[in-house]
Structures are given as structure tokens and as C-alpha cells.
Amino acid sequence: MEITGTPVMAVVKANAYGYGAVDVARIADEVGVDSFAVARVQEGLTLLENGIKKDILVFHAFSQEEIDTAVSNRLVLSLNGIEMLPKIECSFRKFQIPARIHLKVDTGMGRFGVFPEEIPSLAEAAMATGCIQIEGIYSHYANIDDDPDSPLNVIQKERFEKSLDLLRSINIYPAKIHCSNSAAAFNTPSSRYNLVRVGCALLGVNPFYYEPFPSYLQRALVWKTRLVSVRKLPAGYGIGYGQHYHLAEDSWIGVIPVGYGDGFRRMHDNVVLIGGKKIPVVGSVCTDACMVLLPDYFPIGEEVILLGKQGSESIEVEDLAERWHTTRADVTTGITDRVDRIYL
Incomplete structure (x- = not known):
């Protein structure tokens, strides 16, 4: 106004x-x-x-x-x-x-x-x-x-x-x-x-598709979860439905309780933030969960950012819209009601 x-x-x-x-x-x-x-x-x-x-x-x-x-x-x-x-x-x-x-x-x-x-x-x-x-x-x-x-x-x-x-x-x-x-x-x-x-x-979503995020707006959304499972799996082990991904070496695999039923799209190149770094999602995104390839051991309960900033890294609405080949409004609107909203 x-x-x-x-x-x-x-x-x-x-x-x-x-x-x-x-x-x-x-x-x-x-x-x-x-x-x-x-x-x-x-x-x-x-x-x-x-x-x-x-x-x-x-x-x-x-x-x-x-x-x-x-x-x-x-x-x-x-x-x-x-x-x-x-x-x-x-x-x-x-x-x-x-x-x-x-x-x-x-x-x-x-x-x-x-x-x-x-x-x-x-x-x-x-x-x-x-x-x-x-x-x-x-x-x-x-x-x-x-x-x-x-x-x-x-x-x-x-x-x-x-x-x-x-x-x-x-x-x-x-x-x-x-x-x-x-x-x-x-x-x-x-x-x-x-x-x-x-x-x-x-x-707080950039309304312009032709210029960077404007200085007079403030981002207002962080989508986060936590690791609920961390296991070391052997080389060659298949991950997820269809077994489209197999481990090249013994690896730590984390599981987060977020899937396409929550609005996290079933795309092959998804990433999340853990420990201030971008971590790849591996295997097919499930309805209620997805798996991540950890660079090292992280404890159960470790914060995971799907949308927002962690350390010097960030995943913004624009990033997900480009990755998912859709609009920014579609990204946020697709976050389903079973994802808790907390207003600060």
C-alpha cells in the first residue's frame, strides 16, 4: 500500500x-x-x-x-x-x-x-x-x-x-x-x-519473471522438516520405487517425512539443505517420504530445509519453479494441508 x-x-x-x-x-x-x-x-x-x-x-x-x-x-x-x-x-x-x-x-x-x-x-x-x-x-x-x-x-x-x-x-x-x-x-x-x-x-513471492527479487519485498516462507532415519547402506544397494538409483559406494542414506503427498514434486533432480549444504534427493520421491544421499553421518532430528535458507545456501520458490517446470504460485499452492503452518 x-x-x-x-x-x-x-x-x-x-x-x-x-x-x-x-x-x-x-x-x-x-x-x-x-x-x-x-x-x-x-x-x-x-x-x-x-x-x-x-x-x-x-x-x-x-x-x-x-x-x-x-x-x-x-x-x-x-x-x-x-x-x-x-x-x-x-x-x-x-x-x-x-x-x-x-x-x-x-x-x-x-x-x-x-x-x-x-x-x-x-x-x-x-x-x-x-x-x-x-x-x-x-x-x-x-x-x-x-x-x-x-x-x-x-x-x-x-x-x-x-x-x-x-x-x-x-x-x-x-x-x-x-x-x-x-x-x-x-x-x-x-x-x-x-x-x-x-x-x-x-x-513475499517475486511477481516478476523478468527481473530479480525486488528489494522492497521480504520472503515469508520456510519449508522445513527433520531427518527421521539415517542408515549406512552398501554399494550397489537400490533406493526407492523402481530401483532407478543404486549406490556407487557405501553411503549414508537419510529419510525425511516429506513426499509428493505434501507437495514435494516427484522430480529426478531435487535437492534439500542439510548442514548448510545442498544435498541430493535420490530414488523416486514417495507419497510420504523421500531419501537423501548424505555426505557423512547426520543424527536423526537434524534440520532439513526444502524451501528457504540455511547457512550461506538457499532454495527459493524461483528455484523450485524452474526445477519443477512450473510457476511460483504453483509451487506454494501445491504444499498440501497436512504440512503444518506456523506463523511467526
């Missing part, structure tokens, strides 16, 4: 990208974010049930049941198309509660929303129901976190501006206007309007 000078909508969908939605939302609430956003209705309900009272925008609500739940609990709906209107009217007949909505404009993402030229007719149809309050309008950049100079960024902004102009031409002025994700919020001031949506950057 201090950096952008703009109110922040904290995006805490997918369990706050794996960090823990309720705890992250509580902290974000304390520091003064304007509002929240989630992907699904149940995520919004979870926040409400845990004391979050600020506005919560739900990106995706499609079924009658989802819309009923959102309307009756005063969650803010993303109006992604005219086909939602009969369901919203049905909810009003049940609860006599107007639906709060943000209009969604598809400016180039090709996912949800309507084209800019369709926004006036959608807004007028929504107003004609008599049971909808248009509180905002938004869109989403497709390339801005990968390439700040992509021509599509300019095209999308122009399309969004067109949508705003078309709404003004029919005297509709949504109070909240937002187009920026984390990357645009920091690096594209002209896209901030009067609200920015910040998700991964809120959690």
Missing part, C-alpha cells in the same frame, strides 16, 4: 497460494487492506466464518447454489456474463437481498468476462433486474508478469479504458476499478486506478 499508494485487494484464493488463507487474511486485515478476493464461494465463507468482515470478491460462482450462498452472505460476485442474471434474480426472490457485483471485462485473457463492447448491455441488463448493485469493474493482464513490454499489455489497458468510457456514456460509475495484479501494481502505475489486486507479492 505504501509502495503503490493505492488501496489493496488481498487475493487469498487457493488457501492464499498455500500460505493459509485465514491467517494471511487476518494479518492483511490488521495492516489495513481494503478488501479480499477468492476464487470460490466456499473460500469466501471460510473467511467470513473466521471473522473477516471486509468485502470479499468471489471470482467464480456459476451454479444456483453458489450464487444463493454468495448473495445470502453478502459476498461480492464477479458478473462474468449475462447468463448469470436469471440465477441472481432467483436468489433475490429467495432472500430479498440485492446481489453485489463487479463487472468482469475480458480484455485479452480469454477466460472469463465479456468483451468491452458488451459491457454496456451487460450493465444495463443487470440494472434492469432491480436486484443488482454494480460496485466495481475489473480485468486481468495475461502477460504483464512475464514481459512488461508485451504489446498485449497496451492493448488490454486500452480495451479496459474503452469499457470504462462506455459505462460512463450510460451514466454508470462503478466505485471500485481494478486491473492490476501483483506485477502491474508495482511496475505499471497507470494501471492502478483506485484499487490493486495483490496476491503472491503479498506473500
Whole structure:
């Protein structure tokens, strides 16, 4: 908020990208974010049930049941198309509660929303129901976190501006206007309007794929465990399912209680940190455990870092994303619920 000078909508969908939605939302609430956003209705309900009272925008609500739940609990709906209107009217007949909505404009993402030229007719149809309050309008950049100079960024902004102009031409002025994700919020001031949506950057993850970790962010995640078994195995011994790895010499093999069931991907070149050094994971990652090739004996209980810093070495989200051939958000979101979260 201090950096952008703009109110922040904290995006805490997918369990706050794996960090823990309720705890992250509580902290974000304390520091003064304007509002929240989630992907699904149940995520919004979870926040409400845990004391979050600020506005919560739900990106995706499609079924009658989802819309009923959102309307009756005063969650803010993303109006992604005219086909939602009969369901919203049905909810009003049940609860006599107007639906709060943000209009969604598809400016180039090709996912949800309507084209800019369709926004006036959608807004007028929504107003004609008599049971909808248009509180905002938004869109989403497709390339801005990968390439700040992509021509599509300019095209999308122009399309969004067109949508705003078309709404003004029919005297509709949504109070909240937002187009920026984390990357645009920091690096594209002209896209901030009067609200920015910040998700991964809120959690200390670099939102830019084209430059190093920015100095104004602070990493906020360490994923650690401990050795639960240490054994010396003979040369030639096979390790793990499929026996794809055999020891070249007598070696110390450690076992950690983390596997792909926890979100640690089954890749062949994983490493962890033990004793301040990068240690290779050997054999196939199991559901609940994996094996590491120790350079020497370490006692059971020795700290193991899967994500974070130990001594002068570190394994960051960017490193795992590159190793696992995926996005940074996918790395953290994939850390499953059975991994304990401790907030300091």
C-alpha cells in the first residue's frame, strides 16, 4: 500500500497460494487492506466464518447454489456474463437481498468476462433486474508478469479504458476499478486506478519473471522438516520405487517425512539443505517420504530445509519453479494441508 499508494485487494484464493488463507487474511486485515478476493464461494465463507468482515470478491460462482450462498452472505460476485442474471434474480426472490457485483471485462485473457463492447448491455441488463448493485469493474493482464513490454499489455489497458468510457456514456460509475495484479501494481502505475489486486507479492513471492527479487519485498516462507532415519547402506544397494538409483559406494542414506503427498514434486533432480549444504534427493520421491544421499553421518532430528535458507545456501520458490517446470504460485499452492503452518 505504501509502495503503490493505492488501496489493496488481498487475493487469498487457493488457501492464499498455500500460505493459509485465514491467517494471511487476518494479518492483511490488521495492516489495513481494503478488501479480499477468492476464487470460490466456499473460500469466501471460510473467511467470513473466521471473522473477516471486509468485502470479499468471489471470482467464480456459476451454479444456483453458489450464487444463493454468495448473495445470502453478502459476498461480492464477479458478473462474468449475462447468463448469470436469471440465477441472481432467483436468489433475490429467495432472500430479498440485492446481489453485489463487479463487472468482469475480458480484455485479452480469454477466460472469463465479456468483451468491452458488451459491457454496456451487460450493465444495463443487470440494472434492469432491480436486484443488482454494480460496485466495481475489473480485468486481468495475461502477460504483464512475464514481459512488461508485451504489446498485449497496451492493448488490454486500452480495451479496459474503452469499457470504462462506455459505462460512463450510460451514466454508470462503478466505485471500485481494478486491473492490476501483483506485477502491474508495482511496475505499471497507470494501471492502478483506485484499487490493486495483490496476491503472491503479498506473500513475499517475486511477481516478476523478468527481473530479480525486488528489494522492497521480504520472503515469508520456510519449508522445513527433520531427518527421521539415517542408515549406512552398501554399494550397489537400490533406493526407492523402481530401483532407478543404486549406490556407487557405501553411503549414508537419510529419510525425511516429506513426499509428493505434501507437495514435494516427484522430480529426478531435487535437492534439500542439510548442514548448510545442498544435498541430493535420490530414488523416486514417495507419497510420504523421500531419501537423501548424505555426505557423512547426520543424527536423526537434524534440520532439513526444502524451501528457504540455511547457512550461506538457499532454495527459493524461483528455484523450485524452474526445477519443477512450473510457476511460483504453483509451487506454494501445491504444499498440501497436512504440512503444518506456523506463523511467526
